[in-house]
Amino acid sequence: MNICPNCSSDNVIKAGVIKQRQRYKCKSCNYYFTVNKLGKKIDDYYVNKALQLYLEGLTYREIERILGVSHVSIMNWVKKYGIKRPYKGNYHPSYKILNHDELQKYFSSIDNIKGAGVVITELGDKFMLIKWERFKD
Numbered sequence: 001m002n003i004c005p006n007c008s009s010d011n012v013i014k015a016g017v018i019k020q021r022q023r024y025k026c027k028s029c030n031y032y033f034t035v036n037k038l039g040k041k042i043d044d045y046y047v048n049k050a051l052q053l054y055l056e057g058l059t060y061r062e063i064e065r066i067l068g069v070s071h072v073s074i075m076n077w078v079k080k081y082g083i084k085r086p087y088k089g090n091y092h093p094s095y096k097i098l099n100h101d102e103l104q105k106y107f108s109s110i111d112n113i114k115g116a117g118v119v120i121t122e123l124g125d126k127f128m129l130i131k132w133e134r135f136k137d
């Protein structure tokens with residue numbers, strides 16, 4: 001069974017063979033893709049990351065920009081896994097994407113984590129810092 005990497009629909013049909021790889025067309029969003037382009041493992045990785053970021057309060061568009069995954073896919077995953085944010089309204093975290101050296105520098109200054117704290121999630125070859133400032137008004 002194949003899943004569209006653009007919108008996660010399984011409504012796909014065969015659409016020829018290119019460079020010895022089966023090509024498919026998604027009937028939901030008309031996206032063409034070949035198998036093995038996005039392995040199952042990588043796929044799961046992005047699903048997890050997208051849902052984490054969603055729970056942290058980021059918008060679909062922000063997650064799309066950060067992960068390079070279509071916001072339509074993210075909306076589908078949120079629906080598919082029944083993810084609900086436990087809070088409402090105007091809480092919105094700030095975030096930074098840093099490499100390992102920058103991360104160390106960031107943590108060497110107490111001012112960067114005092115009064116808020118951060119959550120770190122791996123993002124490709126970098127790290128994403130999500131700063132929690134929920135107690136700041």
Ligand SMILES: [Zn+2]
Nearest residue numbers: 004007026029
């Ligand atoms: Zn699709």
